[in-house]
Structures are given as structure tokens and as C-alpha cells.
Amino acid sequence: xxxxxxxxxxxxxxxxxxxxxxxxxxxxxxxxxxxxxxxxxxxxxxxxxxxxxxxxxxxxxxxxxxxxxxxxxxxxxxxxxxxxxxxxxxxxxxxxxxxxxxxxxxxxxxxxxxxxxxxxxxxxxxxxxxxxxxxxxxxxxxxxxxxxxxxxxxxxxxxxxxxxxxxxxxxxxxxxxxxxxxxxxxxxxxxxxxxxxxxxxxxxxxxxxxxxxxxxxxxxxxxxxxxxxxxxxxxxxxxxxxxxxxxxxxxxxxxxxxxxxxxxxxxxxxxxxxxxxxxxxxxxxxxxxxxxxxxxxxxxxxxxxxxxxxxxxxx
Amino acid sequence: xxxxxxxxxxxxxxxxxxxxxxxxxxxxxxxxxxxxxxxxxxxxxxxxxxxxxxxxxxxxxxxxxxxxxxxxxxxxxxxxxxxxxxxxxxxxxxxxxxxxxxxxxxxxxxxxxxxxxxxxxxxxxxxxxxxxxxxxxxxxxxxxxxxxxxxxxxxxxxxxxxxxxxxxxxxxxxxxxxxxxxxxxxxxxxxxxxxxxxxxxxxxxxxxxxxxxxxxxxxxxxxxxxxxxxxxxxxxxxxxxxxxxx
Ligand SMILES: Cc1cc2nc3c(=O)[nH]c(=O)nc-3n(C[C@H](O)[C@H](O)[C@H](O)COP(=O)(O)OP(=O)(O)OC[C@H]3O[C@@H](n4cnc5c(N)ncnc54)[C@H](O)[C@@H]3O)c2cc1C
Ligand SMILES: Nc1ncnc2c1ncn2[C@@H]1O[C@H](COP(=O)(O)O)[C@@H](O)[C@H]1O
Numbered sequence: 001x002x003x004x005x006x007x008x009x010x011x012x013x014x015x016x017x018x019x020x021x022x023x024x025x026x027x028x029x030x031x032x033x034x035x036x037x038x039x040x041x042x043x044x045x046x047x048x049x050x051x052x053x054x055x056x057x058x059x060x061x062x063x064x065x066x067x068x069x070x071x072x073x074x075x076x077x078x079x080x081x082x083x084x085x086x087x088x089x090x091x092x093x094x095x096x097x098x099x100x101x102x103x104x105x106x107x108x109x110x111x112x113x114x115x116x117x118x119x120x121x122x123x124x125x126x127x128x129x130x131x132x133x134x135x136x137x138x139x140x141x142x143x144x145x146x147x148x149x150x151x152x153x154x155x156x157x158x159x160x161x162x163x164x165x166x167x168x169x170x171x172x173x174x175x176x177x178x179x180x181x182x183x184x185x186x187x188x189x190x191x192x193x194x195x196x197x198x199x200x201x202x203x204x205x206x207x208x209x210x211x212x213x214x215x216x217x218x219x220x221x222x223x224x225x226x227x228x229x230x231x232x233x234x235x236x237x238x239x240x241x242x243x244x245x246x247x248x249x250x251x252x253x254x255x256x257x258x259x260x261x262x263x264x265x266x267x268x269x270x271x272x273x274x275x276x277x278x279x280x281x282x283x284x285x286x287x288x289x290x291x292x293x294x295x296x297x298x299x300x301x302x303x304x305x306x307x308x309x310x311x312x313x314x315x
Numbered sequence: 316x317x318x319x320x321x322x323x324x325x326x327x328x329x330x331x332x333x334x335x336x337x338x339x340x341x342x343x344x345x346x347x348x349x350x351x352x353x354x355x356x357x358x359x360x361x362x363x364x365x366x367x368x369x370x371x372x373x374x375x376x377x378x379x380x381x382x383x384x385x386x387x388x389x390x391x392x393x394x395x396x397x398x399x400x401x402x403x404x405x406x407x408x409x410x411x412x413x414x415x416x417x418x419x420x421x422x423x424x425x426x427x428x429x430x431x432x433x434x435x436x437x438x439x440x441x442x443x444x445x446x447x448x449x450x451x452x453x454x455x456x457x458x459x460x461x462x463x464x465x466x467x468x469x470x471x472x473x474x475x476x477x478x479x480x481x482x483x484x485x486x487x488x489x490x491x492x493x494x495x496x497x498x499x500x501x502x503x504x505x506x507x508x509x510x511x512x513x514x515x516x517x518x519x520x521x522x523x524x525x526x527x528x529x530x531x532x533x534x535x536x537x538x539x540x541x542x543x544x545x546x547x548x549x550x551x552x553x554x555x556x557x558x559x560x561x
Contacts, residue, residue, distance in 0.1 A: 097443030294544030
């Protein structure tokens with residue numbers, strides 16, 4: 001099969017991009033399409049994960065949904081692609097469905113496994129806010145798959161990527177970007193492998209120091225429950241759950257969060273869950289791998305200390 | 316201003332998720348349906364606020380069966396002027412998008428508003444497909460929306476931050492948290508909703524591009540291992556040697 005992977009290059013090749021290329025190379029021969037004024041040497045790494053060709057459109061520099069859709073469609077046409085793969089991140093949510101509609105292609109959004117081609121073309125995705133999975137069959141000649149972050153780790157598949165300029169008429173940008181407000185340093189939540197999260201049990205924003213110290217010691221990203229973001233103790237982009245961000249890190253540590261079903265909806269894809277709560281009846285313990293019935297104000301600093309000792313002993 | 320808000324019905328957020336018929340159908344027994352929170356709290360309420368300020372109408376559109384009517388009435392009770400239901404039992408986002416686009420292409424809507432995603436399918440697909448079918452710009456994951464004449468200014472979630480963008484009407488958006496505050500319908504709204512127009516129109520034919528083969532529930536956790544709060548060294552050891560996540 002011929003696979004086209006769309007990636008976005010923002011100062012570096014992201015982990016999401018490597019995941020998409022690696023995923024694609026397990027389905028077929030991979031060409032990548034991207035845009036921007038990128039130095040070829042920066043893109044060579046894509047070859048290590050299975051890309052044989054990288055098409056770069058240098059005529060545009062910002063992600064405009066209609067232009068990107070035309071770019072991907074033109075590349076898919078040139079490469080005779082049967083499968084188009086992209087990351088299910090904010091850009092993916094914006095252009096994945098557009099590309100699918102343009103190519104009259106069935107679209108799997110939020111894939112968490114490779115396609116099963118033993119009987120048609122069936123891909124597993126998350127549904128019901130992480131409370132279930134669906135196996136979805138695509139019935140069209142071209143398939144568009146957007147991949148949920150942290151579902152399949154990128155694997156090396158050494159190839160030499162041929163990096164070529166690609167030109168196509170992309171029309172005008174009909175959305176004008178006026179300003180970009182960057183938020184937070186460090187690894188964005190959807191990509192984070194380690195997450196430390198806290199809820200109303202922390203009593204007030206002034207108490208978040210112990211959460212941040214643990215996160216720093218771990219190299220983790222911080223998150224929070226919804227009420228905590230609603231009352232303004234923490235920024236909105238930290239809010240995880242049904243109405244916030246859905247994450248699937250390797251480790252999710254939750255302190256002072258009750259584990260309401262709407263919170264779990266955003267985090268139950270985590271590989272390992274640690275729950276710290278004073279109430280042994282808190283529903284979150286049912287979803288936990290490791291539980292500590294105790295006061296977050298005492299447990300968090302002790303955990304940070306234990307981690308620091310562990311790190312010191314590893315060096 | 317003429318606004319179209321796409322409304323879908325979803326199981327209440329506290330519903331037990333189970334499947335029947337060999338895991339091919341969602342088990343509806345005992346399930347309460349609500350308006351998809353993103354459609355109701357964000358898209359619909361912001362549309363109503365804009366019309367209250369600038370004048371105009373808010374129409375809702377739903378691709379569904381008469382089982383959707385109670386949630387459509389709820390949207391009317393919150394304040395939409397009228398509703399359209401395309402009569403079908405949809406299984407595929409492209410089918411839904413096609414119906415909505417076909418209807419919208421015959422009317423001159425300034426903005427088509429969808430929710431960020433349905434909380435049952437989580438596809439985040441319908442809005443982008445409608446935009447492509449109508450050849451309109453699509454502002455996805457919008458958290459703020461203001462309109463001044465033919466120009467709209469929005470904030471949207473993008474990787475690493477928030478983008479402030481400008482776009483001319485007509486366009487399509489998907490609404491995320493931040494756009495508006497939830498509104499509870501009052502008695503007058505509920506009474507008025509009973510007599511507001513709900514037009515049912517037949518669906519156009521369109522093949523499904525995808526279909527669900529089967530559902531699956533995640534494996535239950537094998538049980539929580541409890542650790543003494545005084546012994547965080549043990550937790551670190553387990554995370555390193557047993558779970559292998561640090
Ligand atoms: C439609 C809908 C959508 C929603 N979406 C979301 C969502 O996306 N994300 C989300 O998080 N919520 C969401 N909610 C809200 C959700 O139902 C809960 O209300 C919320 O998750 C509770 O947050 P919390 O656990 O921080 O607070 P609480 O429920 O107040 O729990 C605080 C917990 O802290 C514990 N505690 C107290 N003191 C300490 C201490 N010193 N040390 C350790 N533990 C302590 C308590 O025992 C308790 O379990 C949604 C609700 C609805 C209706
Ligand atoms: N059956 C439907 N009828 C009307 N609008 C819908 C329907 N399904 C989805 N939508 C709209 O499309 C958005 C995204 O849905 P989805 O692609 O299923 O995540 C929802 O928030 C709704 O606004």
C-alpha cells in the first residue's frame with residue numbers, strides 16, 4: 001500500500017510526527033508531506049522511522065485548513081496514496097475531516113492500533129470518552145487515519161528519505177492569524193508521558209507548590225480537575241476530562257481528585273494510575289493501579305523526596 | 316445574522332456504557348439522553364448571545380430520528396428560534412455532514428456552529444466535513460467568538476497555545492470550552508419550545524463511508540495495590556521495577 005503521512009514542522013520534528021511516520025511504515029511505503037521553510041537536514045530523521053520520500057511545500061508557512069487540505073490532496077494524487085495518516089492533535093482535528101470529505105474517503109479519527117486487514121480494513125479507536133473502543137471498518141478506496149498521541153510508540157525502520165520540493169496551487173488563506181498566545185513551557189499535556197494532576201483536595205492555588213515540585217522531579221507535565229480550572233486556581237489548558245483534554249500518558253498521578261466519571265473519561269487511557277486521596281472510598285481507587293490513602297500535603301513531598309533519592313542513586 | 320447550530324443527542328455523561336447484540340449495539344436500557352454538552356453549552360449559547368446582541372435567528376439542525384425530538388425541544392427551550400431534523404438514523408460522520416451541508420447550501424447562513432466533538436463518538440469530524448463540502452473556512456476548537464459586521468474574530472486552541480484569528484462570514488466552527496456559559500431553560504422557554512417550528516425533512520441518499528464492526532469495553536483493572544503513605548520508597552520502586560514507567 002502507498003501511505004502518505006502529513007506532519008507539521010514547528011521548530012522540530014515532533015514525537016507525534018515520528019509516531020505517524022512509524023505507524024505509516026507498518027502499513028506500506030511511506031511518503032511524507034509537510035510545509036514551511038525547513039532545512040532538509042532537519043527532516044532526515046524521518047527516514048530513520050520509515051519515510052522514503054518527503055515532499056516539502058515552501059510556499060506557505062502557517063497552517064490554514066483549506067490550504068493544507070489542498071496540499072495533502074495534491075500530494076496524495078501524485079503519490080497514488082491509498083492511506084493518509086496524520087496526528088489527532090489540534091491541527092489533525094481541523095484538517096483530517098476536511099481531507100476525508102475532499103477525497104470522499106472514510107475517516108478514522110483517534111486510531112489507537114494498526115489497521116486489521118484480515119477482513120477488510122478495520123481500525124480500533126477510542127469512543128464514549130475513553131469508556132469503550134470501537135472497531136471501525138472503512139469502505140472506501142482511500143482511507144484517512146488520524147492517530148491518537150502516545151498510542152503506538154515510534155519505532156526505527158531505517159530508510160533513506162529523499163527530500164524534495166513540492167509545488168501545488170493551494171489557493172488563498174481565508175483565515176488570518178492575528179496573534180499567537182503561547183502557553184506554558186515544557187511538554188504539552190497531550191504529548192506528555194508523565195503527568196501529575198491535582199484537584200479540589202488541594203484546597204487552594206497557593207498549595208500547588210508541592211504538585212509542581214513532584215512534577216519537576218519526575219519531568220512530568222501538570223494537569224488538574226475541572227472545578228480547579230473553573231474557579232481559576234489553575235489555567236484552563238491544564239483541565240483534563242470529558243470537557244477538557246483527553247490524555248493517555250504512561251503514568252498519571254492524581255492527588256486530591258475524587259475520580260468522577262467525567263474526570264476518568266479523560267484519563268482512563270493512562271497506562272498506570274496512582275491515586276492519592278484521604279478518603280479510602282473515593283471512586284478513583286477503582287481505576288487505580290497504585291493507591292495511597294493519605295493526605296496529599298504529606299504524601300506529595302514524601303514522594304518527591306523518595307524520587308529525588310532514587311534519581312541520585314541511579315547516577 | 317443567520318446562524319445554524321448542529322445539535323446531536325448523546326447518553327448522559329454518567330451513563331453506564333454497555334453493548335448488546337454481540338457487542339455491535341450500544342445498550343440503551345436505562346440511558347438518559349442529553350444534548351451533546353459542546354453543542355448546548357458552547358455552540359448554542361454563544362449563537363444565542365450573538366443574536367441577542369446583533370439581531371437575527373438561530374436555527375438548530377439534527378440528523379436523527381424522532382428519538383432526538385426531546386433534545387431538540389431542549390435546544391428550543393434554551394432559546395433557538397426553530398429547528399430542522401433530517402430524518403435518518405445515522406451511523407457515519409460523512410453521512411451526517413452531507414445532510415447538514417446539503418441543507419445549509421440552500422440557505423444563507425453566516426456561521427455554521429458545531430460542537431468540538433460528540434461525547435459518544437468523539438470523532439471531531441462532522442464540522443470539518445461540512446466546511447469542506449461547503450468550501451468554507453473552518454475554525455476548529457474555537458474558545459471565543461465575536462462578530463463585527465462581516466468579520467469574525469475568534470480564539471482557537473492550537474498546539475502550544477491559543478491563536479487569535481480573523482475570518483469573514485460565512486464560515487464553519489467547532490466550539491470548545493470557554494465560548495459561553497451553560498444556560499438553564501426557564502419555564503417560559505420550556506412552554507414556548509412546544510410551539511416553535513420543528514421541521515422534519517427526508518434525508519438525501521448517501522452511502523456510509525465507514526461503519527462500526529464491533530464495540531469493546533476496556534479490560535477491568537486487576538485491582539488497586541495499596542501502599543503505606545509513610546513508604547514512598549516502595550511506590551518509587553514499584554513504578555520503576557514493576558510498572559516500568561519511570
Ligand atoms: C457534563 C459534565 C462534564 C464534566 N467534565 C469534567 C471534566 O472534563 N473534568 C473533570 O475533572 N470534571 C468534570 N466534571 C466534574 C466532575 O463531575 C467532578 O465534579 C469533578 O471532577 C470533581 O473534581 P475534584 O475531584 O477535583 O473535586 P471533588 O469532587 O471535590 O474531590 C476532591 C477530592 O479530594 C479529596 N481530598 C480532600 N482533601 C484531601 C487531602 N488533603 N489529600 C488528599 N485528598 C484529599 C477528597 O476526598 C475528594 O475525593 C464534569 C461534570 C459534568 C456534569
Ligand atoms: N447527528 C447529528 N446531527 C447534527 N449534528 C451533529 C450530529 N452528529 C454530530 N453533529 C455535530 O458535529 C459535532 C462533532 O461531532 P463528531 O464528529 O461526532 O464528534 C457535534 O458536536 C455536533 O455539533
